[in-house]
Amino acid sequence: MTMAKSHTSRSHSRVPVSCFLYYLGEGLVGTGKVCDLSVKGWRIEGDKPVTVGMKLTLRVFLPDQPKAIDVEGVTVQWVKDRVFGLETVKMNAGAEARIHRFVESVVKSSDSSRVA
Numbered sequence: 001m002t003m004a005k006s007h008t009s010r011s012h013s014r015v016p017v018s019c020f021l022y023y024l025g026e027g028l029v030g031t032g033k034v035c036d037l038s039v040k041g042w043r044i045e046g047d048k049p050v051t052v053g054m055k056l057t058l059r060v061f062l063p064d065q066p067k068a069i070d071v072e073g074v075t076v077q078w079v080k081d082r083v084f085g086l087e088t089v090k091m092n093a094g095a096e097a098r099i100h101r102f103v104e105s106v107v108k109s110s111d112s113s114r115v116a
Contacts, residue, residue, distance in 0.1 A: 014038045015106040022059040025050065034060060035083070039100050042074070042086040050076045050084050058086075062102050069095045 014036045023030045023046060030048030037043070042058075050056070058071040073090035091099075 013103070013107055014041065014043075015103050015110070017063070017106065019063055020061045023048075023050075024057045024059075025054050028056075032082075037099070037103065039096065039103060040088050041077075042088070043083065044086060045083050047082070049082075050079060052076050052079055056086065060099075062098070065098070065102075069098055071095055071099075 015038070016036045017034050019034045021032055021034055021044070023032060023044065028048055028050070030046045030050070032044050032046030035043045035045055054076040056074045056076065058069075058074055060069045060071060062069065071088060071091050074086045074088055077085040077087050079085075
């Protein structure tokens, strides 16, 4: 019997987003869209192919935020066509705080819209 993954881990809940990013690897500069994100993980739709295990640096443009967030130390976990999953291995505290606040605000606004 398989159990469905429960969403008890609130600290890393994934939120659906649509924001622009650049991703950079060895000899690679791609542009794409963040489809969903959590503090530790990303689902990206990109224009350049990546491979599992590749290390990337991201420059992410969150909605309503004038300054991009640079995230280094990101590893490709899975790839399906032009969509791929990333895990954040390390992130500076400022970037992590901004992403955390953004995720929290999206979770709060989606929770409040469900109540209505």
